Amino acid sequence: MTQLTQISDARPAPRDRAPIAQVKGRRLAVQSFGLTDRGRQRPTNQDQFVTAVLTRALGVQQTSLPQSSVHYADDRGHVFIVADGMGGASGGEQASALAVSAMERFLLNALRWLLTLNGAEQANVLHDFKAALRSVDASVCAAAANDPGLHGMGTTLTMAYSSETDLFVAHVGDSRCYLYRDGALQQLTHDDTLVQQMVESGLLPKEKAASHDLRHVITNVVGGTTPGVQAEVHRMSLYPGDTLLLCTDGLTGMVPDDRIAAVLKACRSPRDACEQLARLANERGGEDNVTVIVARYS
Numbered sequence: 065m066t067q068l069t070q071i072s073d074a075r076p077a078p079r080d081r082a083p084i085a086q087v088k089g090r091r092l093a094v095q096s097f098g099l100t101d102r103g104r105q106r107p108t109n110q111d112q113f114v115t116a117v118l119t120r121a122l123g124v125q126q127t128s129l130p131q132s133s134v135h136y137a138d139d140r141g142h143v144f145i146v147a148d149g150m151g152g153a154s155g156g157e158q159a160s161a162l163a164v165s166a167m168e169r170f171l172l173n174a175l176r177w178l179l180t181l182n183g184a185e186q187a188n189v190l191h192d193f194k195a196a197l198r199s200v201d202a203s204v205c206a207a208a209a210n211d212p213g214l215h216g217m218g219t220t221l222t223m224a225y226s227s228e229t230d231l232f233v234a235h236v237g238d239s240r241c242y243l244y245r246d247g248a249l250q251q252l253t254h255d256d257t258l259v260q261q262m263v264e265s266g267l268l269p270k271e272k273a274a275s276h277d278l279r280h281v282i283t284n285v286v287g288g289t290t291p292g293v294q295a296e297v298h299r300m301s302l303y304p305g306d307t308l309l310l311c312t313d314g315l316t317g318m319v320p321d322d323r324i325a326a327v328l329k330a331c332r333s334p335r336d337a338c339e340q341l342a343r344l345a346n347e348r349g350g351e352d353n354v355t356v357i358v359a360r361y362s
Contacts (some may be wrong), residue, residue, distance in 0.1 A: 067353055094332050098337040099355070104351070110157045112145075113357055114145040117143070117337075142225070142227075143223070240310070315345050317352060318351065337356075
């Protein structure tokens with residue numbers, strides 16, 4: 065498989081936007097919401113998701129001053145993760161839960177530098193996210209090796225981390241991260257699937273990919289039958305007005321990109337967008353668990 069690994073930070077500013085030099089260092093306000101739904105045909109839900117805020121906090125144990133017991137610094141980062149497990153009745157659910165928990169621990173331990181990134185450290189973030197996914201992969205494989213009933217369990221994992229105007233994306237599998245900007249929806253991640261390989265090699269027309277019988281065959285997962293994972297990472301700049309969408313294939317397998325874009329345009333809040341997208345996926349068949357996170361920046 066040809067693995068896509070991109071490091072991109074030179075995205076041109078959209079028309080009628082301030083140059084990034086004027087936006088850089090600005091704390092963008094973030095509104096986000098996430099949900100997961102079992103769908104209409106699956107007996108269990110093997111998807112997991114997280115929306116979180118990383119902060120510097122001071123926990124006051126005792127004081128003579130009338131004040132809050134916890135003080136937060138201005139620095140903060142926003143974390144969004146989706147994972148879609150696979151592997152038997154319980155293996156997929158355990159794999160996705162283990163992977164998400166392991167990524168949370170990595171982010172918590174990395175807090176000391178994630179909130180104060182300079183130019184050189186931003187490049188290191190991408191390498192560290194790759195290393196984190198390799199560690200998560202090893203953890204899932206080790207858990208499967210200790211329980212024969214979990215043999216081969218695996219999961220997709222797509223994570224977005226933003227701090228001020230910087231966005232970092234780490235990805236494995238066929239869950240997706242999209243950017244909705246100025247009315248256009250752009251898929252930031254690459255689908256690690258056999259069908260995608262066939263499209264890229266010219267063996268399958270792109271318009272037939274969504275309905276192909278092998279569209280669910282994933283070629284790169286966290287865990288699975290073979291240890292070792294190839295993580296895709298990106299870095300880019302965010303602008304006021306941008307919207308991020310993270311989702312599992314329970315959404316994208318049921319709802320085409322143009323309908324997703326229409327919902328993101330029409331809905332006033334991230335919660336409304338998530339609920340409408342999940343509802344559309346179920347109305348169109350609900351063949352898989354569907355998980356959606358929407359984050360809006362202003």
